[in-house]
Amino acid sequence: MLVxxxxxxxDNVKQWKKEGLTVGVVPTMGALHAGHAxxxxxxxxxxxxxxxxxxxxxxxxxxxxxYDKYPRTLDADVKxxxxxGADIIFAPSPDEMYxxxxxxxxxxxxYVAPPYFYVNKLCGKTRVGHxxxxxxxxxxxxxxxxxxxxxxxQKDAQQFIILNKMVHDLNVPIELIECPIVRxxxxxxxxxxxxxxxxxxxxxxxxxxxxxxxxxxxxxxGITDISALKETSLKFLNENHDLEYLEFVDKxxxxxxxxxxxxxxxxxxxxxxxxxxxxxxxxx
Amino acid sequence: MLVxxxxxxxDNVKQWKKEGLTVGVVPTMGALHAGHAxxxxxxxxxxxxxxxxxxxxxxxxxxxxxYDKYPRTLDADVKxxxxxGADIIFAPSPDEMYxxxxxxxxxxxxYVAPPYFYVNKLCGKTRVGHxxxxxxxxxxxxxxxxxxxxxxxQKDAQQFIILNKMVHDLNVPIELIECPIVRxxxxxxxxxxxxxxxxxxxxxxxxxxxxxxxxxxxxxxGITDISALKETSLKFLNENHDLEYLEFVDKxxxxxxxxxxxxxxxxxxxxxxxxxxxxxxxxx
Numbered sequence: 001m002l003v004x005x006x007x008x009x010x011d012n013v014k015q016w017k018k019e020g021l022t023v024g025v026v027p028t029m030g031a032l033h034a035g036h037a038x039x040x041x042x043x044x045x046x047x048x049x050x051x052x053x054x055x056x057x058x059x060x061x062x063x064x065x066x067y068d069k070y071p072r073t074l075d076a077d078v079k080x081x082x083x084x085g086a087d088i089i090f091a092p093s094p095d096e097m098y099x100x101x102x103x104x105x106x107x108x109x110x111y112v113a114p115p116y117f118y119v120n121k122l123c124g125k126t127r128v129g130h131x132x133x134x135x136x137x138x139x140x141x142x143x144x145x146x147x148x149x150x151x152x153x154q155k156d157a158q159q160f161i162i163l164n165k166m167v168h169d170l171n172v173p174i175e176l177i178e179c180p181i182v183r184x185x186x187x188x189x190x191x192x193x194x195x196x197x198x199x200x201x202x203x204x205x206x207x208x209x210x211x212x213x214x215x216x217x218x219x220x221x222g223i224t225d226i227s228a229l230k231e232t233s234l235k236f237l238n239e240n241h242d243l244e245y246l247e248f249v250d251k252x253x254x255x256x257x258x259x260x261x262x263x264x265x266x267x268x269x270x271x272x273x274x275x276x277x278x279x280x281x282x283x284x
Numbered sequence: 285m286l287v288x289x290x291x292x293x294x295d296n297v298k299q300w301k302k303e304g305l306t307v308g309v310v311p312t313m314g315a316l317h318a319g320h321a322x323x324x325x326x327x328x329x330x331x332x333x334x335x336x337x338x339x340x341x342x343x344x345x346x347x348x349x350x351y352d353k354y355p356r357t358l359d360a361d362v363k364x365x366x367x368x369g370a371d372i373i374f375a376p377s378p379d380e381m382y383x384x385x386x387x388x389x390x391x392x393x394x395y396v397a398p399p400y401f402y403v404n405k406l407c408g409k410t411r412v413g414h415x416x417x418x419x420x421x422x423x424x425x426x427x428x429x430x431x432x433x434x435x436x437x438q439k440d441a442q443q444f445i446i447l448n449k450m451v452h453d454l455n456v457p458i459e460l461i462e463c464p465i466v467r468x469x470x471x472x473x474x475x476x477x478x479x480x481x482x483x484x485x486x487x488x489x490x491x492x493x494x495x496x497x498x499x500x501x502x503x504x505x506g507i508t509d510i511s512a513l514k515e516t517s518l519k520f521l522n523e524n525h526d527l528e529y530l531e532f533v534d535k536x537x538x539x540x541x542x543x544x545x546x547x548x549x550x551x552x553x554x555x556x557x558x559x560x561x562x563x564x565x566x567x568x
Contacts, residue, residue: 006455020302099452106400110419110453113397116390135394136454143455169394170420171290171427
């Protein structure tokens with residue numbers, strides 16, 4: 001069932017809770033692909049009732065980012081989510097989520113602010129304010145749905161670690177479930193932003209997963225020196241790539257690693273033909 | 285029942301929710317007085333089950349403030365709260381609330397950050413970071429207790445407005461109830477910090493309520509000019525008073541008033557013999 005208002009979600013949730021049913025929430029920005037489908041499937045398996053939110057959240061986009069052109073495919077999203085067994089697809093307008101006429105700034109709106117240490121690195125370094133916007137909207141969705149479980153993709157690994165920290169620090173009564181990255185047969189990690197790529201772009205985009213797989217293969221052969229591991233990636237990059245970062249951090253707390261080990265998460269962000277893509281791999 | 289751990293609260297709340305009972309929470313820093321008693325009484329009347337938290341929250345005190353010497357009277361607090369009918373008195377340690385070894389800073393902890401506009405005035409002007417600390421701990425308490433109703437005193441009027449804004453902005457599934465200021469027969473608003481005053485201090489402290497009552501009397505006679513209303517307060521101040529602010533704002537959104545009207549909230553903060561006291565009155 002497609003609904004657009006907070007009240008409709010709340011009325012349903014209230015009834016479900018009365019019946020003692022568990023609720024799962026899958027927060028998305030729509031443009032659903034097989035990666036999202038895997039999250040919804042997992043939620044349907046684990047929970048009695050599932051809410052999939054479809055909301056392109058303005059406060060997590062910077063002024064120079066792609067908020068306006070971000071793909072919006074609500075009809076297809078509803079079909080996909082209902083096909084898997086989602087009970088509610090919640091697609092609010094920005095006015096419904098933030099209040100009509102509400103200015104969207106720290107001056108006028110309550111934010112959930114994740115720790116600087118988690119935010120001032122990796123994607124947060126260039127996407128200033130992004131994770132504040134993510135935490136704020138996700139906290140709203142958790143409160144609206146009062147979900148017992150929240151489902152997120154490992155694709156956005158930094159986001160998951162930050163949301164888990166939020167849940168811990170603010171004692172949010174929910175458990176977060178991280179689901180593996182879904183990839184095309186070529187290795188390309190699924191992303192709604194892949195729609196911005198043409199055929200040539202999709203080929204060059206393979207560099208991200210190739211770099212990560214190659215690093216893991218080298219690590220498995222015994223190389224733990226991070227500079228050496230980084231160097232192996234150079235051969236995959238060409239003039240169509242603009243590497244933003246390639247970092248080795250602890251999978252739980254995002255602390256920089258001095259040597260690669262089994263707890264190391266390797267993350268990459270790279271512009272490919274101007275399209276910003278991310279990917280990551282756990283060395284274990 | 286006195287409990288010290290989050291788990292004990294959660295286990296009880298889970299059972300209550302299963303039975304369909306409503307839960308009220310009264311967040312306090314202890315040193316309970318008749319003002320707190322009125323909140324607990326209201327909560328007991330309105331809710332099936334009531335949790336009173338007693339926690340001197342380190343992150344809402346500035347480095348130069350009175351965190352260490354803030355009065356702690358847990359035995360008496362438990363007696364008072366249970367006497368009125370509270371079901372649980374939740375008195376956690378800082379380690380229990382924030383995690384052992386957790387550094388308490390924006391660098392390492394997720395905060396709830398209220399809007400600058402609401403924070404950068406009145407008490408927030410001198411108490412930098414105070415309301416971030418308040419919102420963060422109150423959000424934690426809301427999440428731990430999953431309360432249907434939260435009870436707060438009008439004494440901390442700015443705090444109540446900020447918390448209500450938080451509940452609205454983040455869709456927290458709770459309703460906040462504001463309870464009237466409780467005063468001594470002399471007019472002095474009850475406060476745990478009154479314990480810092482000696483007899484002479486208590487006499488000089490009357491200036492706050494006298495100023496507010498006088499302003500309201502003048503308003504009732506038709507004076508709406510704020511400068512004129514402020515001027516009437518001067519006669520109540522002597523060398524033992526250090527006036528921090530006397531402000532006229534909208535009772536709902538803290539916007540400055542240009543003229544006094546029925547929606548005007550008048551707030552005062554004043555050091556009396558070095559003790560910082562606050563009070564307020566609604567002109568309607």
